[in-house]
Amino acid sequence: MTTASLSDTFAIGGDLTVHRLGYGAMQLPGPGVWGEPADRDGALAVLRAAVEQGVDLIDTADSYGPLVSEQLIAEALHPYPEGLVVATKAGLTRQGPGIWTPVGRPAYLRQQVELSLRHLRVERIDLIQLHRIDPDVPLADQLGAFRELQEEGKVRHIGVSEVSVAELEAAREIVDVVSVQNLYNLTNRQSQDVLDHATEHGIAFIPWFPIATGDLAAPDSPVADIARELDATPAQVALAWLLQKSPVVLPIPGTKSVDHLTENMGAARLSLSPEDVARLDALA
Numbered sequence: 001m002t003t004a005s006l007s008d009t010f011a012i013g014g015d016l017t018v019h020r021l022g023y024g025a026m027q028l029p030g031p032g033v034w035g036e037p038a039d040r041d042g043a044l045a046v047l048r049a050a051v052e053q054g055v056d057l058i059d060t061a062d063s064y065g066p067l068v069s070e071q072l073i074a075e076a077l078h079p080y081p082e083g084l085v086v087a088t089k090a091g092l093t094r095q096g097p098g099i100w101t102p103v104g105r106p107a108y109l110r111q112q113v114e115l116s117l118r119h120l121r122v123e124r125i126d127l128i129q130l131h132r133i134d135p136d137v138p139l140a141d142q143l144g145a146f147r148e149l150q151e152e153g154k155v156r157h158i159g160v161s162e163v164s165v166a167e168l169e170a171a172r173e174i175v176d177v178v179s180v181q182n183l184y185n186l187t188n189r190q191s192q193d194v195l196d197h198a199t200e201h202g203i204a205f206i207p208w209f210p211i212a213t214g215d216l217a218a219p220d221s222p223v224a225d226i227a228r229e230l231d232a233t234p235a236q237v238a239l240a241w242l243l244q245k246s247p248v249v250l251p252i253p254g255t256k257s258v259d260h261l262t263e264n265m266g267a268a269r270l271s272l273s274p275e276d277v278a279r280l281d282a283l284a
């Protein structure tokens with residue numbers, strides 16, 4: 001059995017069943033998530049290795065590159081293996097490396113979904129996530145654009161990203177929200193209330209920065225001691241902690257390295273005792 005498939009499963013929206021340990025494809029484009037990767041073959045190899053290791057949830061966005069991450073996914077993996085869920089996002093525009101600006105005008109969101117369909121080479125997007133709420137556009141118009149695309153069969157499920165509980169509740173009044181993607185990891189739990197809300201309502205919670213952009217994987221990681229005791233790596237401990245947190249949590253660690261990917265997927269083998277969890281919980 002491949003490693004990621006040792007993690008248990010969650011049915012996103014009730015019908016997209018994935019193993020809970022996935023892969024985030026934001027690290028694949030160039031520096032600042034801008035432009036082509038320095039090592040294009042290496043990026044393609046990471047994507048293929050993820051699927052070989054049992055990953056069946058890949059997270060990306062139109063704005064990663066922009067376009068580059070989606071194009072790499074299609075080049076590496078199309079035609080997609082049955083059961084592979086590629087979740088993408090729209091709603092952030094790019095003005096250069098490291099710059100992200102929300103735009104939620106319905107015509108723009110529709111254009112980006114049409115482009116994602118083309119770049120991912122699919123007829124329907126499994127999960128489209130509103131990358132950020134644009135404060136200058138009514139939320140009903142932003143999510144309404146996705147609902148129209150859903151009614152047209154171009155989008156299967158709708159999710160949101162970086163929202164408060166109040167925003168999540170408002171979004172759920174407009175569309176059926178099946179996932180929420182917020183910053184959350186062992187040392188940053190500011191979205192704990194959103195995770196609790198997602199758990200209560202059976203909504204997938206996709207924590208971004210699951211290993212704190214690498215800080216939790218570093219030799220001086222706050223989990224380094226516990227990792228040594230468990231004969232695991234710090235990254236594996238950080239991911240295993242997320243997996244035990246709630247059955248709706250779907251971590252999507254990002255990397256441009258096959259070695260790091262393989263290490264991270266090994267988190268699915270690690271089981272934490274209640275004592276380990278209590279010590280890790282106390283590290284917040």
Ligand SMILES: NC(=O)c1ccc[n+]([C@@H]2O[C@H](COP(=O)([O-])OP(=O)(O)OC[C@H]3O[C@@H](n4cnc5c(N)ncnc54)[C@H](OP(=O)(O)O)[C@@H]3O)[C@@H](O)[C@H]2O)c1
Nearest residue numbers: 024025026208209210211212213214217253254255256260
């Ligand atoms: N919704 C949003 O607004 C939002 C925002 C940010 C991210 N995301 C999503 O969340 C995913 C995960 O976030 P992320 O990739 O930014 O952060 P992350 O998964 O917390 O960390 C990735 C960073 O850690 C390093 N790393 C990964 N595994 C490692 C290991 N085993 N040992 C040492 N270093 C390791 C990577 O470098 P190497 O490449 O060298 O391994 C990379 O720099 C993204 O890919 C994206 O899909 C969403």
